[in-house]
Amino acid sequence: AQKITQTQPGMFVQEKEAVTLDCTYDTSDQSYGLFWYKQPSSGEMIFLIYQGSYDEQNATEGRYSLNFQKARKSANLVISASQLGDSAMYFCAMGQLSGGYNKLIFGAGTRLAVHP
Amino acid sequence: GAVVSQHPSRVICKSGTSVKIECRSLDFQATTMFWYRQFPKQSLMLMATSNEGSKATYEQGVEKDKFLINHASLTLSTLTVTSAHPEDSSFYICSALVAGAQETQYFGPGTRLLVL
Numbered sequence: 001a002q003k004i005t006q007t008q009p010g011m012f013v014q015e016k017e018a019v020t021l022d023c024t025y026d027t028s029d030q031s032y033g034l035f036w037y038k039q040p041s042s043g044e045m046i047f048l049i050y051q052g053s054y055d056e057q058n059a060t061e062g063r064y065s066l067n068f069q070k071a072r073k074s075a076n077l078v079i080s081a082s083q084l085g086d087s088a089m090y091f092c093a094m095g096q097l098s099g100g101y102n103k104l105i106f107g108a109g110t111r112l113a114v115h116p
Numbered sequence: 117g118a119v120v121s122q123h124p125s126r127v128i129c130k131s132g133t134s135v136k137i138e139c140r141s142l143d144f145q146a147t148t149m150f151w152y153r154q155f156p157k158q159s160l161m162l163m164a165t166s167n168e169g170s171k172a173t174y175e176q177g178v179e180k181d182k183f184l185i186n187h188a189s190l191t192l193s194t195l196t197v198t199s200a201h202p203e204d205s206s207f208y209i210c211s212a213l214v215a216g217a218q219e220t221q222y223f224g225p226g227t228r229l230l231v232l
Contacts, residue, residue: 035220043225045160045223045226047220047221047222050220103150104150104162106161108158
């Protein structure tokens with residue numbers, strides 16, 4: 001069965017420093033997608049970054065990069081140069097291809113606090 | 117682009133009443149939308165997949181007669197919580213897939229439901 005594991009319930013980082021949020025996954029599928037979403041206190045889920053299982057290069061989107069290690073089944077999110085506005089919940093998710101589209105399975109989330 | 121709205125953002129109702137939540141894709145067409153439920157300090161749980169012009173597909177354990185889903189157009193899906201009870205109080209959030217780009221789900225801002 002598909003499963004997403006985020007082992008860090010909370011993380012602290014100093015402003016302007018980089019931080020890595022861990023995510024491991026379990027699937028028997030050959031084709032899948034990995035996503036990271038940010039959820040601020042307002043509740044909205046904000047899409048950050050996507051990595052396809054066949055993508056050879058790690059995905060990057062601005063200050064966000066995904067450290068994809070397929071053999072280890074990990075998809076860690078790296079946020080460089082943290083900003084105070086990065087304080088939020090971060091969810092890792094895996095797309096389970098079903099009927100031609102991805103159904104998302106979410107991890108438990110990691111709460112990131114950025115300190116000045 | 118890829119903006120999803122939800123209405124209402126917050127609703128308080130009496131036990132036994134029904135509540136309708138709307139999910140709209142504002143600048144794109146969405147053949148597929150998803151409805152999630154999130155309890156405080158927990159992750160998102162997929163409730164059902166809503167396909168335009170066909171019946172919704174419910175996840176195991178979700179009562180389809182309790183949570184009615186209608187996807188009448190390419191930009192609108194509605195979730196009706198029928199005969200709501202206090203245990204239905206939760207954060208309901210929808211997402212939409214951009215037609216033709218089936219990888220990424222874009223989320224609405226969510227609806228907080230409180231049943232008294």
